Amino acid sequence: MPVAPVRRIAFVNEKGGTGKTTLAVHVAAWIARVRKLRVLLMDLDTQGHAGKTLGLDVREIQPNVFHFLTDPAVSLEQVLQRTEVEGLTVVPAYKQMAGLAAALGDTPSAAERLRERLDAASPEHDVVVLDGPPSLGLSVTSMLVAATEVVVPVALTYLALDGCAEVARTVERVAEEHHRPELRVTAVVPMMHRRTALAEAVRERLEAYFPGRVTPPLGVNVAIDEAQSHGKTVWDYAPRSRGAQMMTAVAEAVWTLGETP
Numbered sequence: 227m228p229v230a231p232v233r234r235i236a237f238v239n240e241k242g243g244t245g246k247t248t249l250a251v252h253v254a255a256w257i258a259r260v261r262k263l264r265v266l267l268m269d270l271d272t273q274g275h276a277g278k279t280l281g282l283d284v285r286e287i288q289p290n291v292f293h294f295l296t297d298p299a300v301s302l303e304q305v306l307q308r309t310e311v312e313g314l315t316v317v318p319a320y321k322q323m324a325g326l327a328a329a330l331g332d333t334p335s336a337a338e339r340l341r342e343r344l345d346a347a348s349p350e351h352d353v354v355v356l357d358g359p360p361s362l363g364l365s366v367t368s369m370l371v372a373a374t375e376v377v378v379p380v381a382l383t384y385l386a387l388d389g390c391a392e393v394a395r396t397v398e399r400v401a402e403e404h405h406r407p408e409l410r411v412t413a414v415v416p417m418m419h420r421r422t423a424l425a426e427a428v429r430e431r432l433e434a435y436f437p438g439r440v441t442p443p444l445g446v447n448v449a450i451d452e453a454q455s456h457g458k459t460v461w462d463y464a465p466r467s468r469g470a471q472m473m474t475a476v477a478e479a480v481w482t483l484g485e486t487p
């Protein structure tokens with residue numbers, strides 16, 4: 227049987243707090259659980275939230291993603307951490323990532339490093355999920371160069387539309403500069419959804435801008451937030467909650483849209 231190419235899904239938005247980490251962690255866990263694939267969740271954010279929300283003490287874990295990217299002697303196996311979700315492993319990040327550009331140089335070839343290292347190592351995994359910081363620096367450029375698909379979580383507020391268009395432009399620029407013609411935004415996820423006229427208007431604008439690419443919305447649900455404080459996914463923490471239901475629908479849509487040409 228031919229081996230399917232590794233999907234690499236990057237969660238990107240330069241705006242902070244739009245739910246990138248929440249979504250990256252849950253989509254990764256959903257793929258491992260439901261699709262029974264081997265998933266690598268890689269964090270590139272100094273905050274280290276992807277590992278933290280899965281219960282890891284990221285302050286204590288070294289080597290981490292920074293060492294993997296800056297030291298060729300550090301292998302992927304050395305930076306992998308198991309999680310309670312079967313099939314899901316995590317490469318945590320922490321504050322060292324603030325020094326990535328200083329360590330690698332902020333050049334086009336530095337932004338290729340993540341892709342090169344994953345190309346060499348990721349046959350061990352079927353899917354790589356990438357979570358990054360709320361900015362457009364070297365970490366995010368590296369994620370985009372390495373990615374095969376880009377998912378944008380967007381809060382349904384007026385200014386968020388602007389941020390979303392900005393991400394789309396960045397994706398186009400990186401695709402051109404790094405010769406990745408296939409790179410594109412595959413899914414846009416309306417986050418923190420409330421039933422207001424403005425939220426609905428913003429959702430319609432998103433649909434016009436990204437036709438067929440907007441997933442069902444993820445409404446605000448306290449179980450999603452609480453689950454993270456317990457180091458669990460919402461499906462483990464509160465499987466019958468509305469949050470768990472909404473998260474399933476979103477994860478499934480992100481997965482399916484990534485397969486849609």
Ligand SMILES: Nc1ncnc2c1ncn2[C@@H]1O[C@H](COP(=O)(O)OP(=O)(O)OP(=O)(O)O)[C@@H](O)[C@H]1O
Binds near residue numbers: 242359451454
């Ligand atoms: N649907 C939701 N319902 C309730 N709380 C949510 C929901 N989605 C995200 N949150 C909470 O909102 C906060 C911000 O989410 P998250 O950390 O995922 O955003 P982010 O985009 O990764 O932030 P940053 O830009 O700092 O990396 C978190 O405390 C998270 O638990």
Ligand SMILES: [Mg+2]
Binds near residue numbers: 246247248358
């Ligand atoms: Mg985050």
